Structures are given as C-alpha cells and as structure tokens.
Amino acid sequence: MAHPLDHPTNDLFSFTLIDLQYHYLPSPSFTRVHKHARLFYHSRRRHGHRHHDQLLFKKQLEWTLSKMDNLIVCVTVILLFIILYRSLRRIRSRYSSPLPLGTLGWPFIGETIEFISCAYSDHPESFMDKRRRMYGKVFKSHIFGSPTIVSTDAEVSRFVLQSDAKVFIPSYPKSLTELMGKSSILLINGNLQRRVHGLIGAFFKSPHLKAQITQDMRKYVQESMESWKDNNLIYIQDETKNIGFQVLVQALISLDPGEEMEFLKDQFQEFIAGLMSLPVNIPGSRLYRSLQAKKKMVKLVQKIIQDRRNSSRSTVPKDVVDVLLNDTSAQLTDNLISDNMIDFMIPGEDSVPVLITLAIKYLSDSPIALQQLMEENMKLKKFKSQIGEPLCWSDYMSLQFTQNVITETLRMGNIIIGVMRKAMRDVEIKGYLIPKGWCVFTYFRSVHLDEYFYDWPYEFDPWRWQDRDMGTCNFTPFGGGQRLCPGLELARLEASIFLHHFVTEFRWVAEDDSIVNFPTVRMKRRMPVWVKRRRDP
Numbered sequence: 001m002a003h004p005l006d007h008p009t010n011d012l013f014s015f016t017l018i019d020l021q022y023h024y025l026p027s028p029s030f031t032r033v034h035k036h037a038r039l040f041y042h043s044r045r046r047h048g049h050r051h052h053d054q055l056l057f058k059k060q061l062e063w064t065l066s067k068m069d070n071l072i073v074c075v076t077v078i079l080l081f082i083i084l085y086r087s088l089r090r091i092r093s094r095y096s097s098p099l100p101l102g103t104l105g106w107p108f109i110g111e112t113i114e115f116i117s118c119a120y121s122d123h124p125e126s127f128m129d130k131r132r133r134m135y136g137k138v139f140k141s142h143i144f145g146s147p148t149i150v151s152t153d154a155e156v157s158r159f160v161l162q163s164d165a166k167v168f169i170p171s172y173p174k175s176l177t178e179l180m181g182k183s184s185i186l187l188i189n190g191n192l193q194r195r196v197h198g199l200i201g202a203f204f205k206s207p208h209l210k211a212q213i214t215q216d217m218r219k220y221v222q223e224s225m226e227s228w229k230d231n232n233l234i235y236i237q238d239e240t241k242n243i244g245f246q247v248l249v250q251a252l253i254s255l256d257p258g259e260e261m262e263f264l265k266d267q268f269q270e271f272i273a274g275l276m277s278l279p280v281n282i283p284g285s286r287l288y289r290s291l292q293a294k295k296k297m298v299k300l301v302q303k304i305i306q307d308r309r310n311s312s313r314s315t316v317p318k319d320v321v322d323v324l325l326n327d328t329s330a331q332l333t334d335n336l337i338s339d340n341m342i343d344f345m346i347p348g349e350d351s352v353p354v355l356i357t358l359a360i361k362y363l364s365d366s367p368i369a370l371q372q373l374m375e376e377n378m379k380l381k382k383f384k385s386q387i388g389e390p391l392c393w394s395d396y397m398s399l400q401f402t403q404n405v406i407t408e409t410l411r412m413g414n415i416i417i418g419v420m421r422k423a424m425r426d427v428e429i430k431g432y433l434i435p436k437g438w439c440v441f442t443y444f445r446s447v448h449l450d451e452y453f454y455d456w457p458y459e460f461d462p463w464r465w466q467d468r469d470m471g472t473c474n475f476t477p478f479g480g481g482q483r484l485c486p487g488l489e490l491a492r493l494e495a496s497i498f499l500h501h502f503v504t505e506f507r508w509v510a511e512d513d514s515i516v517n518f519p520t521v522r523m524k525r526r527m528p529v530w531v532k533r534r535r536d537p
C-alpha cells in the first residue's frame with residue numbers, strides 16, 4: 001500500500017499538513033511539528049499498530065493542529081493589533097499638534113514669487129507681516145520648492161537653532177550645496193561639525209589672532225585711506241570689501257597682498273556669482289564656471305597646505321589652516337581643509353563689509369549718533385597718542401557707544417535675514433507640528449523689527465542698547481546654538497577698527513543711496529560719500 005505521504009491529498013493527516021504547510025510554512029515551529037509528526041507516524045507504522053494507531057493519531061493530530069490554528073490566529077491578531085496601535089499613535093501624534101495655519105500657494109512654485117517680490121522691496125518683512133496678522137507668528141508656506149514652516153516667533157526659532165542634527169539639519173538651495181561640496185562646514189553635521197566649529201571658534205576668539213587682526217586691519221585701512229583725496233567720491237562698499245577680503249584671507253591662510261591675493265579675489269568673485277544660479281552643471285553654465293573657479297582656489301590652498309606640511313610649524317597657530325593642520329584627528333583630511341578654507345569665505349567675505357557700510361549709512365542719516373560716536377573715538381585716540389601707544393583690540397572693543405552703534409546696525413540691517421533648516425523627524429514646538437522632511441525658516445528680521453521687543457523698531461537708536469541684555473532670543477544676528485557664527489567677534493572688531501579710523505580722520509557727506517535686501521543685503525549705489533580729511537588739532 002502506498003504511503004499516505006506519497007499521495008498526500010488522499011489523506012486527512014497529510015492534507016491537513018499540506019494545507020498548513022501551504023499557509024504557514026515559513027514558521028520554524030510549524031516545521032518542527034511537521035518533523036515530529038512524521039517521525040512518530042513512521043515509528044508506530046514500524047511496530048505494527050498501523051490501522052488503530054492511524055485513526056488515533058489522526059484524531060490527536062487534528063486536535064493539536066486545531067489548537068495550533070487557534071494559536072496562530074491569536075498571534076496574528078495580536079500582531080495586527082500592535083501594528084494598528086502603533087500606526088494610530090503615529091497618526092494621532094501627527095494631528096494632535098496641528099500644522100500651523102497658512103497656505104501652500106500654487107502647485108510647485110508655492111508662494112515663492114510673492115516672497116521674492118516682497119524681499120526686493122524696502123519692507124521685505126511685509127510677506128511675513130501679512131501672514132503673521134492672519135495666522136500668527138508661526139505659519140506654513142511653500143517657498144523655494146519646499147513646504148516650509150516660517151517662524152517669526154523668537155522662542156520657536158531658538159528651539160530650532162538649539163536642536164542638533166538628529167532633529168534639524170541646514171538646508172540650502174541646490175546650487176549652493178553643489179558649490180560648497182559635502183564636506184563644507186555649512187553642510188556637515190554631528191561630531192565633525194562640532195569639531196571644526198569648535199577649533200575655528202576658539203581660534204577666532206584667541207587674543208593672539210585678535211592682536212594680529214588688529215594690526216592687519218589697521219594697516220589695510222590706513223593704506224586704503226591714504227589713497228583717498230580730499231573732496232573725492234569714494235564708495236564705502238567697495239573699499240570695505242577690499243579691506244575685509246584681505247583681512248579674511250590673512251586670518252585663514254596668511255596670504256599677503258600681491259599677485260596670489262588678486263588671483264584669489266578674482267576667482268572668488270567668479271565663484272560666488274554662482275551661489276544663486278540654476279543647478280545645471282554643464283560646460284559654459286554659471287554653476288560650471290563657479291565650480292571651475294573654486295577648483296583653482298582649492299589648488300592654491302592645497303599648495304599652501306603642502307608647504308606647511310613640509311616645513312616645521314610653530315605650536316602657536318598663525319591662521320585657520322594651521323589650526324586645522326595641528327588637529328590630530330584623522331577626520332580632517334587635506335581635501336576637507338582646503339575645501340573649507342574657501343567655504344569659510346562665503347559667510348565671512350560679504351557680511352563684514354556690509355555691516356560697516358550699513359553703519360556708515362545709518363550714521364550719515366543720524367547726525368547726533370555720529371557726533372557721539374566721533375567724540376568717543378576722538379577721546380580714546382587722544383588718550384592713546386598722549387601715552388604714545390597704538391590702539392589694541394581691547395581698546396577698540398571698549399568703545400561702548402561704538403559697540404552700541406554696531407549692535408543697532410546688526411538689528412536694523414539684518415545682514416542674514418534668517419536660516420533654513422530641514423526637519424529630520426516630526427517635531428512639535430510650542431504646540432505646532434513641523435512634519436518630517438519640511439523646511440523651517442527661522443526669520444530673524446521680523447523679530448528684530450518687532451515693536452513688542454523694540455520701541456520704534458524702524459528708528460536707528462543706538463542708545464536703546466545702553467544697559468540692555470543682548471543675549472536674549474530676541475536678538476540673533478549671528479544665529480545661535482551649535483552653529484552660532486564663529487566669526488562674530490572678528491566681525492565686531494573689524495567694524496570697530498574701520499569706524500574708529502573713518503570718523504577720527506575724515507568728515508564726509510553721503511550721497512543718496514538705498515538699501516537693497518535681496519538676494520543679499522547691500523547698497524544700491526555702493527554707498528558713495530564725499531570725503532575730506534580732518535584738520536582738527
């Protein structure tokens with residue numbers, strides 16, 4: 001007689017097994033039961049109890065399998081329940097804190113056109129103001145190709161800035177990320193970002209660097225001012241750009257003015273022209289030309305790095321390259337260092353000249369503030385010349401009213417209007433949901449011009465900073481958290497030095513000019529002023 005397992009479908013036992021096998025075979029426990037049942041069946045068969053046993057066995061097996069069926073059904077139900085529960089929880093958490101109010105605008109372009117047209121106007125914050133009135137300080141929008149939560153709420157923005165890369169990462173337009181490269185400080189996250197940020201932050205704060213920057217800055221300012229003729233028109237924006245670039249390059253790679261400096265300056269202009277270009281990298285395109293310019297600059301920096309590696313370096317770093325080369329971690333490769341030397345120039349190159357230019361603009365429009373600033377600086381100048389000492393960095397930084405002028409310029413000028421981050425997971429802040437994958441735009445400008453925090457916010461009023469705490473979340477021109485600008489002290493120092501020499505050595509009359517706010521802050525006519533050297537005793 002044929003073995004039932006040879007004709008499985010004729011036999012209840014085998015049918016049940018095959019049925020089970022068909023449905024549940026992946027389960028290892030079932031495979032074990034199958035194996036034991038077969039062994040038991042064969043052993044009883046060998047011992048001659050075949051017919052009686054077969055019936056008994058069938059009954060037992062049916063019973064066992066029906067129990068197993070129940071078990072499998074129970075486990076499946078429990079699993080389904082767990083999955084359902086977890087999904088419900090996720091959905092509930094998503095919608096328990098609602099998405100901020102607002103509208104996503106048109107398909108694809110969202111509200112980008114309205115945002116940009118406001119950004120070009122005298123009141124770029126009007127885009128935000130309109131929505132703040134309708135939806136509150138935090139609202140949803142769709143700008144620059146991404147659904148975005150806009151925060152004009154100081155506390156929400158502070159939370160975003162303080163969060164680490166598990167929650168938010170920086171988000172930049174595609175052309176910018178292509179130009180910066182993956183290892184740029186502006187794009188890296190986690191330990192590596194903290195390391196590089198910490199190293200350069202500490203260096204920019206070091207008394208050694210401040211002393212050197214003070215000397216360099218004074219030298220470049222004086223060289224530049226010596227060439228100004230009485231009753232000549234000079235463009236503050238161009239002059240400060242020229243000086244600022246030389247100071248920055250000195251601090252980064254200790255390059256003196258000369259052929260290489262001029263080469264770097266030209267290539268850098270070619271490079272940054274592509275920051276806001278279409279992300280198309282084909283020969284001849286804007287982005288392509290900018291990338292070629294970056295390659296040439298990187299090559300120059302790599303040569304400098306190679307020379308440093310071949311020579312014996314002092315333990316006291318003289319510039320940022322030295323700081324990064326002295327670091328013993330294997331993470332900081334030569335490629336990362338050379339790429340970053342160029343990327344550091346992006347936030348550093350334009351911002352300080354714009355800060356100084358705006359300060360001159362606001363002072364030109366506010367004679368009382370200018371008078372007080374001039375008197376404060378003259379007093380220090382006279383004192384230092386009486387004791388026969390040049391001004392050192394702490395002298396410049398001790399000029400209280402000058403510092404207040406710089407602070408007020410940062411507040412009103414909003415050189416960096418805000419920063420963009422991308423949410424790495426659903427985040428709830430102050431009852432608002434920022435869904436995973438959305439951008440959040442922390443818009444500083446609205447906070448800096450909010451009359452709730454600043455009386456007469458559109459008035460240039462340096463006196464408001466007397467006895468006022470700058471370290472609140474209502475004042476964040478340099479950002480905050482782990483990405484707080486490492487160049488902030490350098491920026492203030494450079495601005496103080498320029499203002500000191502300008503107001504103590506010159507009188508000027510400014511021509512009409514206006515501030516352009518987009519894509520970067522600058523003066524429409526580059527801030528032309530007629531200068532005349534002071535003849536005061």
Ligand code: HEM
Pocket residue numbers: 170185186193197344345347348349351352355415416419420476477478479480482483484485486487488490491
């Ligand atoms: C008025 C002048 C300046 C302003 C208003 C300014 C503003 C800012 C802001 C708002 C951030 C934060 C960006 C973010 O959170 O994503 C930042 C970052 C940065 N700034 Fe500045 N900055 C100025 C000058 C400088 C200078 C002179 C340097 C010198 C090289 C510099 C180097 C950097 C770097 C390297 C970062 C990126 C830090 C990081 O992501 O870890 N900045 N700056």
